[in-house]
Amino acid sequence: MRVAQEKHFITHDGSTLFYRYWPPAASQTTEPRAVVLLHRGHEHSGRLQHVVDELALAEVAMFAWxxxxxxxxxxxxxxxxxxxxxxRDVDCFVRHIGNTHGIAVTNLAIIGQSVGAxxxxxxxxxxxxxxRCLVLTAPAFKVKLYVPLARPGLALIRRLFGNFFITSYVKAKFLTHDPERVRSYDEDPLVTRSISARVLLGLYDAADRVVADAQAIRLPLQLLISEKDWVVQRKPQDDFFERLGSPIKERHVLPGFxxxxxxxxxxxxxxxTIRGFIERMFRxxxxRESLLQAHxxxxxxxEEVRLREPLPTVSLRRVNFALTRLSMRTLGRLSEGIRTGLATGFDSGSSLDHVYRNEARGAFLIGKLIDRGYLDAIGWRGIRVRRLHLMQAIVRAAKELRTTGLxxxxxxxxxxxxxxVLDAVDQLPERPTSIVLRDYSELNVAHGRALIAERQLGDVARFETGDAFDEEALAALTPKPTLAIVSGLYELFSDNELVARSLRGLARAVDTGGYLIYTGQPWHPQIxxxxxxxxxxxxQQAWVMxxxxxxxxxxxxxxxxxxxxxxxxxxWGMFTVSLAHRA
Structure with a gap:
């Protein structure tokens, strides 16, 4: 029996989470490697001791949170x-393992069970x-809720009354045929019997998205399906596997489990089965398949090609979209946001600035009501969250630079x-040495200069017209940036060669030790x-992304x-903000 060390790590919001670490039981003959175990819903890492022992991977460290x-x-x-x-806690846990235990992410295998999967x-x-690889056992892509319309009902109750808790109906005898596991589950004081509505509904939403977009996952992956599972549905597991983009993937149905x-x-x-897969992947x-030609x-x-093709003449979707366009170009013009989008493009700087301000404006009361509905669309809500994340990334980069003396x-x-950018600067303990803002649009440049004057930043900031895909112009940025930012740009352009040209220019401009903030859009429910x-x-072309x-x-x-x-x-998994260091 391997003995666990009890540890803690600090996650993204400052919370301190508990985990167990089992050092290798034998001397390692290769680079340090590890398996990370993510427990089922309701359970905890202490119930995984037997998995650590039975896997018998003596040279491999084990972690479970x-x-x-x-x-x-x-x-x-x-x-x-x-x-x-x-x-994001998972991401912080893996980063902690790398920083504290010296195990590279490329030498990690992950085993997730049920909700953990x-x-x-x-x-x-x-x-x-x-x-290195991922193992999913009985993933809870769709929990069996035996009450009709349970999911929309839970969502409605939460909307009306806020978060609440649901006690699991599943008894231990429906989880396993092992009487010792049944007994220990029933007697374990650390087993959590309840789950909050927001976590359960979030689980459903994330699972729907990941199953639908499983082609984005290209890691070696093994899926274990329990044949007699009373807790989760089988079909989403099969759908996920069939759609997987992984060049190496295995599916095993375990009879009677x-x-x-x-x-x-x-x-x-x-x-x-799991041990054999992990050993093969480590050996x-x-x-890695390159995605540089994915465009x-x-x-x-x-998907992009399909979105550019017209819908069939006789099609309810075609009629529905036509009516939406008509309503936006008629009654919708009473909304300032829709009117701005129609005039400058819904992806323009003017349109996004209206979204960032999040103040319903329009002609008469009806115009303001339409604008509020427009601003509350899930895509624009995601954009505003992206703005908050951009500001957090800027503050983080500024702190890192200050630490290194740059x-x-x-x-x-x-x-x-x-x-x-200017809002983020307001949160910094000291002013940047310089701020260079650029945009292709003279209208955006004019409004940006007015904002700089309004914030009284003219001594350190300037706004100029520039092409974000001009490699030579980017390489010649002065003063040389220690923090380069590209937000909401690359998502609008399909061509990877165009993006690569822009990034090459920034790499030439940013010296070693500097940082890059970039945004992405891996998913959008309204694309x-x-x-x-x-x-x-x-x-004014169709906004096809x-x-x-x-x-x-x-x-x-x-x-x-x-x-x-x-x-x-x-x-919602729509917009990412990433911080990168200049290698």
Whole structure:
């Protein structure tokens, strides 16, 4: 029996979470390697001791956490600020393992069970870590709620009355045939019987998104399905596997198994299957497929092509989008936001500045009501969260630069009005040495200069016209930036060669030790509605976007010479903000 060391780590919001660390039981003959275990919902890391022992990977370190709200980690039992907060906790845990225990992310295997499996799948989708492999057992992509209309009912109750808690109906005898596991589950005081509505609904939403977009996941992956699972549904697991973009993937259906796959009476079958997979992946890591040509071929390119094609003449969707366009161009003009979007493009700096201000404006009361509905669309809500994350990233980069003694020289190459940069500067303990804001639009430049004057930053800031894809002009930025920012730009352009040119210019401008903040859009639930109803700033063409997966975006940034060190993402998984260090 391997003996665990009890440890703690600080996660993204300052909370201190508990975890167990089992050092290797034998001397390591290779680079340090580790397996990270993510427990089922309601459980905790102490119930994984038998998995550590039975895997019998003597040269491999083992880690298992208590998710917040579980076991010995703090927080209301079964609750979290959001499901996305739990996913980011996973990212912080893995970064902590690298920084504290010296184990590279490329030498990590992750095993996620049930809810832990959905956390792991969402993490690899949204954060694109380059781990060695991923094992999912009985992933809770769709929990069986036996009450009709339970999910919309829970959402309605939460909307009306706020968060609340649900006690699990599942008894231990429906989890495993192992009588010892049944007894220990019933007697364990650290087992959490409840789950909050916001975590359960967030689990559903994240699972729907990850199953639908499983092609974005390209890691070696093994899926174990329990044949007699009373807790979660089988079909989403199969759908996920069929859509996986992983060149190496395995699916194993375990006959007669209940939901607690790794705690079943006959779990040796599952454990042996997992051990063999992990050993193969550690022994001979598969080559990484490059995504630099994803704009020429791949599933996001196929999606972009479909969005550019007209819908069938006789089609309810075609009629629906036509009516939406008509309403926006008639009654919708009473809304300032819609009117601005129609005039300058819904992706323009003017349009985004209205979204950032988040003040309903329009002609008469009806215009303000329409504008409020427009501003509350999920895409614009995500954009405002992205703005907050951009400000957090700027503050973090400024702190890092101050720690290393480098001056803060900011350059934003497609700033729009530059409002979010100037708002972030207001939060800094001291002014930057310089702020250079650039944009292609003379209108944006004029408004940005007015904002600089309004904030009385004229002594350190300037706004100039510039092309964000001109490599030579970017390389010649003066003063040389120590923090370069590209926000909301690369998402609008499908061509990776264009993005690569921009990043090469920034890499030439930013010296070693500097930072890059960049944004992405790996997912958007309204991407077809946008393509078929909204116009872009580019000659008022249809606003058709190619989603660029986080793995693809990170590869482009890495090839240019930057190393990602942190990432933020909204609760809906739409917009990412990443911070990278100049290697």
């Amino acid at each position: 208590d998710a917040r709200g579980h076991g010995r980690s703090p927080g209301p039992r079964g609750d979290s600020p959001s499901f996305a907060a739990l996913v 959905v956390l792991a799948a969402t993490w690899v989708h949204d954060f694109a870590p380059r781990i 209940l939901h607690d796959t790794l705690g079943e009476r006959d779990r040796k079958l599952a454990i042996d 001979a890591p598969p080559p 020429r071929s791949g599933y996001t390119r196929d 001056a803060l020289c900011v350059a934003d190459i497609a700033a729009g009005y530059g409002r979010y 077809e509605m946008i393509a078929r109803t909204l116009t872009s700033h580019r000659q 190619r989603r660029r997966t986080q793995a693809e975006l990170d590869e482009l940034v890495g090839v240019a010479g930057f190393v990602k060190i942190d990432e933020w993402i909204d609760d």
